Amino acid sequence: HATGGPNTAYVLGMLLANHGIPVSFISTDLPPDEELDAIKLHVQRLTGLEPDALEVEFLDGSNRSKSLALGYNDVLMATAWWTAHAAQSATSMLRCKRIYYLVQDYETLFYGASENFADADASYSFDHVPIINTSLLRDHLASHAVGRYASTDFSRQAIEFEPAIDQSYFHPEERDAQHLAACSSTQGPLLQGGISLDSVLLFCARPSKRGFSGTAVGNLLEWENRSIQSPLAAGYMLEPAKWLGFEGLATDARNDILLSSMLSPHPSYPPLEMAACGGLAVTTAFGSKTAARLAALSPNLIGAEPEIGDMLLALARAARAQRHAPPEHTAPTESSAELDRKPRACGGDNSHAVAT
Secondary structure (H helix, E strand, C coil), rough: CCCHHHHHHHHHHHHHHHHCCCEEEEEECCCCCCCCCCHHHHHHEEEEECCCCCCEEEECCCCCCCCCCCCCCEEEECCCCCHHHHHHHHHHHCCCCEEEECCCHHHHHHHHHHHHHHHHHHHHHHHEEEEEECCHHHHHHHHCCCCCCCCCCHCCCCCCEEECCCCCCCCCCCCHHHHHHCCCCCCCCCCCCCCCCCCCEEEEECCCCCHHHHHHHHHHHHHCCCCEECHHHCCCCCCCCCCCCHHHHHHCCCCCCCEEEEECCCCHHHHHHHHHCCCCCEEEEEECCCCCHHHHHHCCEEEEECCHHHHHHHHHHHHHHHHHHHCCCCCCCCCCCCCCCCCCCCCCCCCCEEEC
C-alpha cells in the first residue's frame, strides 16, 4: 500500500513515461521487493498505465556502498527533502544542474530544532524547478519567503496542481433513512455540542507533531465524555483502526463528521475525500490554509484554529449542521479535482527522468 504522497509521485512519473520520456523510480530508503509484480500492479491500478509497456524501471538506490549508473543527460526529480539532497549532489555529474522537486508539504515542519530541520529547510534553496501539490502550499512557501520562494518571480513561475479526488470511490451515497432520522432527531440522546449518539464521528490524525494528535484526542475526550477504546488518560481508551486499503477508506469517508488535524499548509487528503462523499470535515487551519480558503474548496470543509476551544466550536457547528439537515453533497471545486497534466522536462535528446 502507498499513501497519497508516494501515489502522487507514481502518477506524475507514469504521466511522464506516457509522454515518451524514459522513467526510473529509485528507492533510496529501503530496497524494493525482489518481486516487483505487486508494485507494478499497484501503479497500474493507480494510473491505468502499465509500467512494463512503458519500460518504466524500479531501481535500488538504498545501498550507498553500491554505485548506481546515471546517464549524463538524465534529469533528477526529488520527492522529499532527503532525496533532494541526494539529487542535488548527483547533479555535479550531469549536464542538467537543476533538479525537479515535487513538493507536497513544508517538510521542515516534520521536526523540532535539529539537523533534520536545517537540512529540510535548506532543500528549498537548491536550484530547482518546483512542482507543488496545492496552491495553499505554494502560497505558504511564498508568504514565509522560504528559500528560493522569497523571490516573487520564482514563486509565480512554480508549477502547481490541485490533488485529484477519485470520484469513482469518493462520492455521495444515499444515507439510510433510519440513520438520518436518528441523527436528526431532537428526542435522541446527545453528546456535548449537540451531536447525536447515532452519528458517526471519524477521527483521523497522524501520531506525529504535525498530526496534532494529542490535542485532537483531548478534543474528543472533552467532546464525548465517554470511552472510545488503548489506554489514555483518565481511563479513556482509543483503538486505532486497521489499515483498510483504498476501498475501505472510501467507505469510512461516508460517515457523518470527520475530525482531521494536520498542522500543515497542505489540506491533506482525508478532509477532501470526506467532503467529496458529502460528509462534514473539521480540520485545522494553518497559515495560508485559512477557514475561508478551505470553505472555498467546499462548504463541507470547516477550518478551526489548532487549539481545543476552537476545534470544539467547529465540531459543534458541524454537529448542528448535520442534525438539522443532511450535509450537502458538495465535492471540492473542479479546480481542486484536476491534476495539471502538463509536465515539463529539462534536458535534450536521450534525457531520462529519474524519480527518487
